[in-house]
Every structure is written in structure tokens, then in C-alpha cells.
Amino acid sequence: MMKWFRPQSITHRLTLAYAAAAAIILSITVVTLAYLESTEIDIYQTNEIKNRFSLFAYDVRQVHNLEDWNRLRRKYDLIVSEAAGRIFLRSDSADPAYQIHAPFSINPRHIKKHHGFSKQYINGNYFRAYSQLIPADGNRPELILSLAVDAYYYEDLSHWIDVAFDVFLLFSISTIALIGWILARRSLYPVDALSVCASQISSQNLSERLPAANLPSELKGLAESFNGALERLQQSHQRQAAFNSDVAHELRTPVNNLIGQSEVTLSKPRSAAELTDVMASNLEELERLRSIINDMLFLSHADQGEIALKCQKVDLADEVRATADFLEVILEDNHNRLILEGSAGVMAEPNLLKRALTNLLNNAAQHGTPGTDIYVKISRDNNHAVLTVTNHGNDIPPEDLANLFNRFYRVSKTRSNSSANHGLGLSIVKAIISLHNGTVFARSSNGIIEIGFTLPV
Amino acid sequence: MKILVIEDELKTVEYLRQGLTEQGYSVDTATDGLDGLHLATTGVYDAIILDVMLPGLDGYSILKSLRPSVSTPVLMLTAKDTLNNKLEGFNAGADDYLIKPFSFLELLARLQVITRRTHTKEETHIHIGDLHLDLLARRATRGKRRLDLTAKEFALLEVLASRQSQIVSKTVITELVWDICFDTNTNVVEATIKRLRSKLDTEGEPKLLHTIRGMGYVLEQRP
Incomplete structure (x- = not known):
């Protein structure tokens, strides 16, 4: 769980990103919906008040004298009192007899501006009012009829819709953040698992591997x-x-x-x-x-790369000749003739190169069939000089070829002549050539054994 | 010739003292760094054999204290052969170094070089019994018999003859005759010695070339 609080945690970052994305998208949606909703409610409310008002206005237009007016007025008093404060009717006229009082007042200029609509606070409640000028007819003077209808219901509705939207918003964002967190945790679970696996690997169980098969x-x-x-x-x-x-x-x-x-x-x-x-x-x-x-x-x-190379330009052919000169007696004793072909200049530490060549040629003389020729071929291959020592002898089995340059590896397991040959000769060749960024190789077929190396030119 | 050996390994000290004394050197020894430094600064020596790992004061510190006021040649002995060690030794002013395990013959050879006690001083002719070497004409004769030697065989004979009665190791021979200074793990020296011997010591003649098993070869007239 501590990971959650770490600013570097991927889970933390993903969760934050999910929550932020949800907040932005949902807020835009909710604001739009709320706006549409309030507009809709407003239209609905307007229509309702206008419809009601038209019933009253129709009645008033039929009134031509005071007697009718008083009768109508009694009816209206009844309606208003039955509505128990939910609607109020007001009539403004120059003639006091045609006036109906209500606990709200109207401002004719304001009304004109808002097409007859106004907002009223009556007894602490919010009302919507609609006013219209009813022209004079017969003995009835011109009057302004106003109807105020309790808007509490709509206000309430709109309030609760807002609350619902807010709750929805909060809930959605936190749910999405939670889902994001769970998803991130679940996605990162293999990483934790890998980490646990990796932490259990030591020199005692180096053969163990991380389970890669089912990973994403x-x-x-x-x-x-x-x-x-x-x-x-x-x-x-x-x-x-x-x-x-x-x-x-x-x-x-x-x-x-x-x-x-x-x-x-x-x-x-x-x-x-x-x-x-x-x-x-x-x-x-x-x-x-x-x-x-x-x-x-x-x-x-x-x-460990602790051998410092003082490389200089050397001719491989010259070095082979010098080595052959050193090994002359051995070659003669085995009746081996050494045939050198080609030449190439390489950058190498002369003493180390000589050591490698001595081991290679001595190896060829020791393991070659007496009386046969040893070929040393030097060629160029792209950026490399290739030196191959070829001798005749018993084929080296493939499984031995692969291990030929390994330390203490001997093809024949006998220990004859072991004082001069302790099985490190070719591994030293390999080490020296590797130090010079070269590679070694060994091939064997039909009684011909080729061992050699490549060095960068 | 007086030699100071500063070495803490008692067996090494013992055999160095014996070996060097038998070779005609007079030997002082110190088994820790402080004693060693004291002897080296107060005594007069022709050469100092100095181990690197010492109690009290290590070999490099001793060398730094000695140089430049004391110019006695120093041969360092070290068990580690990393390049840094070598550089450190030479920077501190060692004249040569040997990596343990080393052979006593090798130590003798190096000691001779740093004390400039070489035997090949301007000699043009060497006589050993009835063997005669003309180093200028590169010719060898035994009695009236001319030895038919190859260039390498003559070079080998010269190396042995110029160190008459001294044991010459295979390593020294490889270095002096073929100019190769690494372990070759070959039988070249043995094979060349065998050829030289067949030409040098023929049937009925007193043997001059002797093999000291495990060590090397010596050219001398034996009674």
C-alpha cells in the first residue's frame, strides 16, 4: 500500500490520470445536462403559468360591469383561498373597485422587459408571476391582471436534480478512480510477481527462470x-x-x-x-x-581485462616465421614441413601474439601426423585478417571441437606428455585473441584439422 | 658482493640465504619492513631483494623512503602480477621484479643483471677443456674436430659457455637464444639441447654438457 503514496508509483499516476479524465469528461456532461434540464423546467413552468393565466384572463375579458366583476372576484377569492397560498391573483386598475390585492407587487417596466414574467418572493417562498394588460371593455376599466404561482416545486426539483448530478459526479469520479487503481494494480501485478521471483534468485538456484510465458x-x-x-x-x-x-x-x-x-x-x-x-x-x-x-x-x-595491450602494427606472416623459427627443432623432429601462405598486417601486442602462435603451431606439431605438412594460411576477409593452421591428424569429434578452447580440455584423455601440455594452451590462444577483439575457430573433417583465429585489421 | 634480503616468509629467507651464500654472495636478512628499511639505509649493499607484502612497512613504502637518496639496485618480489603492481614497483624505483612463484636460477640471473655482474664481457674466445668457441667467426671446435652447428645451436652453446659451470635454466635459454620471454610449454629447449649434445659430446669424449634435472643445463669439464 505504501506504493500508493509514492509520487513515482505507476499505480498512483494511472489512478490520478483516470480520475482526472473522468472528472473532465463527466463535468462537461453534467454541466450540459444541468443546463438543458433547467431550460426545460423553465419552459415547462412558463407554459404552465401561461395556461393558468389564460383561464383567468378569459373570464376577465367577459366582464363588462362591476356586478360581473364582483361575482368573478368572489369566485377568484374562493380559488385563491382554496389554493392555500400556492397561487395569488392581483389586479391593478385606476378604479379601486377593480383592484385585487395580493401580497406582491409588480413593476410595469420590468414586466414589459420580461414579456410579462417576474419573480416574486411571497411569505419567504419563491413564486413566478405573469402579468398582462387587459384592455377596457364596456364599463370595466383597463386593468393589469397578475397571477403568481408557487415555484417551490420546480425549485425543489431543480435543486434535487443538481444534488443528484453532484452526487453522481462524485460517485462516478471516485468509482472510476477506484477502477483505475484496481486495473493498474492488476496490470502491475505481474511486475510485483516478477520482482518477487527475481529477488529469490541467488547463486544457489541460478537455473530458475522468471515465468515469461503468461506475461503481457x-x-x-x-x-x-x-x-x-x-x-x-x-x-x-x-x-x-x-x-x-x-x-x-x-x-x-x-x-x-x-x-x-x-x-x-x-x-x-x-x-x-x-x-x-x-x-x-x-x-x-x-x-x-x-x-x-x-x-x-x-x-x-x-x-578481467587486466592485461594492458601495447598494440603495434605487426605482420602476421613475420610473426609466423619467427614462431616457426623457434619451433624449428620440434617441426623437424616430427618431420613436419611448415608452409606459409599470404600475409596481413594487424594491430597486436607482439609478445602475446607470438605466444598465441607458438601455442597454435606447437599444438599442430604435437597432434599432427608426423611427416605431413602444416599449412598456415593468412587471408583478408572484410575488416578481418584470418589465420588458419591446417594439419593432418585424427579427426576431432564434434563434441570435442566445441570444447577445444575450454580450459583444461584435452581431446585425448590420456595424460601422456602432460608436463608440457596441461590443457591450457588453446584457452590461452582464445584469451589472447579475445583481448585483441578477435575470434577463434576450429574445424575438423576427413583427417584435416583447421584451427585458427580472426583479428580485426 | 653483499645482498640484503627483506622478506617475511622464513622458508624463503632461509633458502635465499643458503643459495646466495653458496653462490658467493654475503647475505643480510630482515623479516619485517622497519628492520629492512633500517638496514637498507644504514648498511652498504650491492643489491636489495625486497618483498612487497611485509609486516610493519610494505615494500613500496620502503622503496619510496629509499629513493632517491639510496641508489642500491632493488629487485622486487611480488605475489600479484597485476599491471598496477608492476607500475607501482617501477614508479617507486625498483630495478626489476619477479613474480612468485619464481625459480632461484631466475632470481640469480636477474640479480646478475641489476648488479651488472655479467660474464659476457667483450669475450671473443671461450675455452672449456678441449672445446673452443670463436664468438666472432661463430665457429666451435672440439680438439681438432670442427662442430657443424646451426645458428641456434651455436647461440645455445655460447649462452652455456659464457656461463661456464653455472646452471642455466630453460627460461633463461629461451629468452637469450630465441628472445622469447613467456612460458612456452614446448620442448624446444630439450630438443635443441639433444641435438647440440649429439654434436658436442661424441662417443669416447669426456662429457661437457650436463643436464641438471628439473633445473637446467651446465657446461663444464668434470673430472
């Missing part, structure tokens, strides 16, 4: 975007968790060897030669640990 279209987009963000968050969370467990696993083997070997050695007296041998073996394991730690740190810094 306006909110569907929001929920879907939110779910998309959750999806990415979950993936990165899972990657992180997998990475941590991989790290633990990778470190466990060398640490295990170190502990075991040291314990075995120390449990009995050993010769210096034996001890030296164990120390050397331990050192090899430790070097492996150091290498893993350094590479993981590198990846972690690359992930």
Missing part, C-alpha cells in the same frame, strides 16, 4: 531479457565452478606426487644420489605447478 507482451521482453542475463550468469557461474574444480584436479596430481614421493623417500635412510634424484623429480612436479599457476593467473587477468 510489454513485460515479456523484460522477463526474457532478464532470463537471458540469468542464462549468461549461470553459464559463467558454471564455468567458474568447473574451472575451480579443474584447477583443484590439475593441482592435485602434482601435489599428490610430491607428498607421496617425499614421504616414501624420508621413511628410510637414503643415499645422496637417491635424495638428489627425488629432489630433481620433485622439482619437475613443482615446475609443472608453477607453469599451471602462471597460466591460470594469465587467463584470469585476461578474463
Whole structure:
């Protein structure tokens, strides 16, 4: 309910807008209706008084002498007294005998202006009066006949109609405001529901999604975007968790060897030669640990964008040649020939690029069939330089291709040669290329393996 | 050569003291920042090995207090390798830095560089036993036998020969021979050493090129 009082609340704003719209439209309607109503009542009232008056006027016109007048007058006294103060008749004449007194007076000039009509207050009540000049006829002099009729009924009617309109107006506006509020609440209910759902999501249940299926279209987009963000968050969370467990696993083997070997050695007296041998073996394991730690740190810094690039223009072909020069012995030992084709200039940090190329070419030499050629093809594709390393070897299954650049991923699960290959090589390639806003790719078919990257030119 | 080691991790201090002493350095140690700063300002040292994380006063603060009045070369040791740390170290006036975990051989190599104690001073000829290197003609002979070496093999032999009797790590070899200063995770050094050895130490000759398992290689005449 607190939302209602918040100026920023959508419910509040919608309700106010509904009420304002209702007030404007209904007020115009009611004012128009009230005006029409009062006009109608006025016409009705006018007609009624005129009709009544014409009956009296007809009688008076038939009077030609005082005797008739007195008779008529007695009849009128009777009518007026029977009406019990609801009608009054007045006659103004120069001859006092033709005068009828009534508790109201008329102003001939005012009457003329209003076509004979006037308003009168008699005994505190509101009356309408109509006056007309009856010309002289026979012995009867000219006289002004006035009829006053109690307007209380019409006044009352008009008053109650006004009250009814006011009540109607108030009621309608508040009803519409209430409906508006309910509608707004109901429309915004899914937002609250989403908010509740979202607030319950934590790292423990990242797999939960907001229910987007039954949402109104306006909110569907929001929920879907939110779910998309959750999806990415979950993936990165899972990657992180997998990475941590991989790290633990990778470190466990060398640490295990170190502990075991040291314990075995120390449990009995050993010769210096034996001890030296164990120390050397331990050192090899430790070097492996150091290498893993350094590479993981590198990846972690690359992930967080903490590696500053001092990019300069480098020729990919030159870098490939330099890398091939470094790996010459390895290539020769495997009887691999390296064939380079094409060239392209890119902006890159030379040391990082060299590291990526070393990993790629070393990978090709290690996994390629001995005695086959390794092709390095550099081409331009729109705004990108594409470098592809192609070697012959056993096909990489599709499910492995997708994971090839993942940390600690090895195609063959064997741990042979693991001191030189701890499964981070290609993920470092990917990290370096990503730092340079490039992408990596891997394809494999018919014994041809293509791994490479694109870099913006 | 006198070295001051300011480091709070006792095992590290212990092995640094032993290792450096065995290499002919004389070593003073301090295990907290204030002691370290005191020794560094009052003593005369050829180089200071300075850890970043120290109780009392951290490495950067010590460095800032030392510079510019004390110009002793400083080698920083840091566990974090974020760029900011490196910049902070260099801005404060460190001469070089090493990221933990580091190898002792690497530390020795850096120490030699910052104390300018290099062994490759204007030498044009190196003799080790019956091995002779002509660094100008880029020629190597063993006794009467001319060694048929590739350019890289000769460069490798030169690196080892100029550090006669010193263990040279694979990292140093990669950096000096191929100018590559990152972990390559390749077997290039091993493979090149294997080729060099097959040409250098033939059947019946006394071995000159020795492998120190887990550490690196040493070129020397052994009795």
C-alpha cells in the first residue's frame, strides 16, 4: 500500500490520470445536462403559468360591469383561498373597485422587459408571476391582471436534480478512480510477481527462470531479457565452478606426487644420489605447478581485462616465421614441413601474439601426423585478417571441437606428455585473441584439422 | 658482493640465504619492513631483494623512503602480477621484479643483471677443456674436430659457455637464444639441447654438457 503514496508509483499516476479524465469528461456532461434540464423546467413552468393565466384572463375579458366583476372576484377569492397560498391573483386598475390585492407587487417596466414574467418572493417562498394588460371593455376599466404561482416545486426539483448530478459526479469520479487503481494494480501485478521471483534468485538456484510465458507482451521482453542475463550468469557461474574444480584436479596430481614421493623417500635412510634424484623429480612436479599457476593467473587477468595491450602494427606472416623459427627443432623432429601462405598486417601486442602462435603451431606439431605438412594460411576477409593452421591428424569429434578452447580440455584423455601440455594452451590462444577483439575457430573433417583465429585489421 | 634480503616468509629467507651464500654472495636478512628499511639505509649493499607484502612497512613504502637518496639496485618480489603492481614497483624505483612463484636460477640471473655482474664481457674466445668457441667467426671446435652447428645451436652453446659451470635454466635459454620471454610449454629447449649434445659430446669424449634435472643445463669439464 505504501506504493500508493509514492509520487513515482505507476499505480498512483494511472489512478490520478483516470480520475482526472473522468472528472473532465463527466463535468462537461453534467454541466450540459444541468443546463438543458433547467431550460426545460423553465419552459415547462412558463407554459404552465401561461395556461393558468389564460383561464383567468378569459373570464376577465367577459366582464363588462362591476356586478360581473364582483361575482368573478368572489369566485377568484374562493380559488385563491382554496389554493392555500400556492397561487395569488392581483389586479391593478385606476378604479379601486377593480383592484385585487395580493401580497406582491409588480413593476410595469420590468414586466414589459420580461414579456410579462417576474419573480416574486411571497411569505419567504419563491413564486413566478405573469402579468398582462387587459384592455377596457364596456364599463370595466383597463386593468393589469397578475397571477403568481408557487415555484417551490420546480425549485425543489431543480435543486434535487443538481444534488443528484453532484452526487453522481462524485460517485462516478471516485468509482472510476477506484477502477483505475484496481486495473493498474492488476496490470502491475505481474511486475510485483516478477520482482518477487527475481529477488529469490541467488547463486544457489541460478537455473530458475522468471515465468515469461503468461506475461503481457510489454513485460515479456523484460522477463526474457532478464532470463537471458540469468542464462549468461549461470553459464559463467558454471564455468567458474568447473574451472575451480579443474584447477583443484590439475593441482592435485602434482601435489599428490610430491607428498607421496617425499614421504616414501624420508621413511628410510637414503643415499645422496637417491635424495638428489627425488629432489630433481620433485622439482619437475613443482615446475609443472608453477607453469599451471602462471597460466591460470594469465587467463584470469585476461578474463578481467587486466592485461594492458601495447598494440603495434605487426605482420602476421613475420610473426609466423619467427614462431616457426623457434619451433624449428620440434617441426623437424616430427618431420613436419611448415608452409606459409599470404600475409596481413594487424594491430597486436607482439609478445602475446607470438605466444598465441607458438601455442597454435606447437599444438599442430604435437597432434599432427608426423611427416605431413602444416599449412598456415593468412587471408583478408572484410575488416578481418584470418589465420588458419591446417594439419593432418585424427579427426576431432564434434563434441570435442566445441570444447577445444575450454580450459583444461584435452581431446585425448590420456595424460601422456602432460608436463608440457596441461590443457591450457588453446584457452590461452582464445584469451589472447579475445583481448585483441578477435575470434577463434576450429574445424575438423576427413583427417584435416583447421584451427585458427580472426583479428580485426 | 653483499645482498640484503627483506622478506617475511622464513622458508624463503632461509633458502635465499643458503643459495646466495653458496653462490658467493654475503647475505643480510630482515623479516619485517622497519628492520629492512633500517638496514637498507644504514648498511652498504650491492643489491636489495625486497618483498612487497611485509609486516610493519610494505615494500613500496620502503622503496619510496629509499629513493632517491639510496641508489642500491632493488629487485622486487611480488605475489600479484597485476599491471598496477608492476607500475607501482617501477614508479617507486625498483630495478626489476619477479613474480612468485619464481625459480632461484631466475632470481640469480636477474640479480646478475641489476648488479651488472655479467660474464659476457667483450669475450671473443671461450675455452672449456678441449672445446673452443670463436664468438666472432661463430665457429666451435672440439680438439681438432670442427662442430657443424646451426645458428641456434651455436647461440645455445655460447649462452652455456659464457656461463661456464653455472646452471642455466630453460627460461633463461629461451629468452637469450630465441628472445622469447613467456612460458612456452614446448620442448624446444630439450630438443635443441639433444641435438647440440649429439654434436658436442661424441662417443669416447669426456662429457661437457650436463643436464641438471628439473633445473637446467651446465657446461663444464668434470673430472
